[in-house]
Amino acid sequence: MLISVIGMTSLFFWCIRKVLTTPEASEHVHSPADIDPHDQED
């Protein structure tokens, strides 16, 4: 029980820590997408 619970909990919190400590990716602008900008009417 302890191995399973501690193992899963540690993995989860390690991941969250890793996510929070690495910088956010910058957004790249692509060539026009292959679809219509259908939301323009909204």
Next chain:
Amino acid sequence: MAKEKWASKLGVILAVTGSAVGLGNFLRFPGVACANGGGAFMIPYIIAFIILGLPIAWVEWAMGRYGGKRGYCSAPGIFRAITGKNRTAQIGTLALIIPVVIYMYYVSIEAWCLGYAVKYWTGGMKQVVAEAQQQVTPVPVPESATTQEKEQAHDLFLTKQKDAGVKATQNYLLSFAGVVPESDEAGSGNLRILREFSQSTMPYLLFCFVINFYLIYRGINKGIEWFCRWAMPALLGCALLILIRVLTLGTPDPLNPDASILNGLGFMWNPVGHNLVDGKLVEVGFIEALSNPQTWLAAAGQIFFSLSVGFGIIMTYASYTKDDDDIALSSVSAASGNGFFEVALGGMIIIPAAFVFLGPEMIISAGEKASSLSLGFFALPGVFENMPAGHFFGGLFFFLLFMAAITSSLSMLQPAIAFLEEGLGLGRHAAVTLLGLITAIGALFVSLISNGLTVLDHMDFWTANFCIFLLATTEVIFFAWIMGLDRGLEELAHGAEIKLPKALPFVLKYVTPSFLLIIFGSWLYKEVLSNGPYVKALREDPTVQITVGFLISIFIFFSILVRIAVKRWDQTERTRTENKELAS
């Protein structure tokens, strides 16, 4: 308007974790683990997590972002973008109908969870208990009886009253969900079902529909991500409160010292399985449990359903990530988040509490059926009826289930919304309205033609079992053998801070597809080819035939929509190429 994006990495992880964390984490996992070796179940569970769950999740994340970079967020568009061939778009039809059909019945269960939480917190459940207890008549005692005999009769009366209360809460779903026997004397047939349904479940169902579609209408960032950012911590808070309550139960009945929380934890986690043989509990040893193929199949099935892989949802969610996001880490984070809710919280709450108040036979019976509904709505109300402050914690538990369900149901709508927008060129208003109409018809179909829980059960079997197996197997083979591992793994590794395992190409190409084919094959053999109960019902029961006919109609409808979308995409691309040629 530009394609939507997640605002942050944490946002997408919470959304994907929210999508995966559902009723299965708190109800299905503990029951299945208990019935398949207890603590020993964790060995196949972790192996399945590594060679099945994570690889399929990585496949969906990589395919999703690959399509997203090319402007596609729906599965048909993503499959088409990967191969450049129109016919592959039809594979994506499965990824549209699976979440939409599951939503049709899942939203009903979500409404039940909310309804139960409200009933517990507003005293409605107390009233149900009181009404049942009032019908218990005192045991007649002759005037000549001794004081001791009178006390015994009174104790018997109290026990009967308590049992009546417990039974009333355990059977409450039958009236709350509008599912009553057709021959019930208070009314008959579907009219009775409609009346009960409109009085009890309908307001909650309407509320769930409104909240789901409102959040979907607000979009990826302002709707789903915003909601998951506070819903997931709230879910964690509720689960921790209930966990503390359960772990501090001790031995509630001093006359029954074996029914203690420590023994309950032992029953769940000791590496000894349990089986019911002729209604009696029989222990299954560690080696015996591990050498049983059923244990491995159950573990693989649990990982599979729990991580929401094979639904097509992750693919759509991943298409909204930024180009340089670490999707490999996001995938592991979401999968481990799901595992945390399942193992560290789900595995510590239900079984120990049910062991203390209901006994082990009831748990194994529900676990063998892998029945979340049976454990959650028929067994657990009995636990809360016996537990100190049970009505508060009952409300909290069902509210927790409601939160877990709503983060999942939201994710079921997004793939179809993305498709209606990009495939048919509909605006958000029109897409939400059309999908709302389709899912409302489905939800009413589930609720009104319920005939027990037949429709819900058979929809779940054919969609959440058969179609998911089919889609996941197709996805993995498609990724490894058609898209190509070089292209797929390059997408996965792009922006990754964590190192992908060196064995991953081998696992993805051979191990995961083989494992999936074995599981899918065994499942097909057991459930379909051996004339299992669901196939038998399909041959004999008209309600089941209508249900399967309904599913086929939905598949054909979406398949036609995909065909229209492909033509539209073709036309757009041709126009764009012509414009480029003219410009040059």
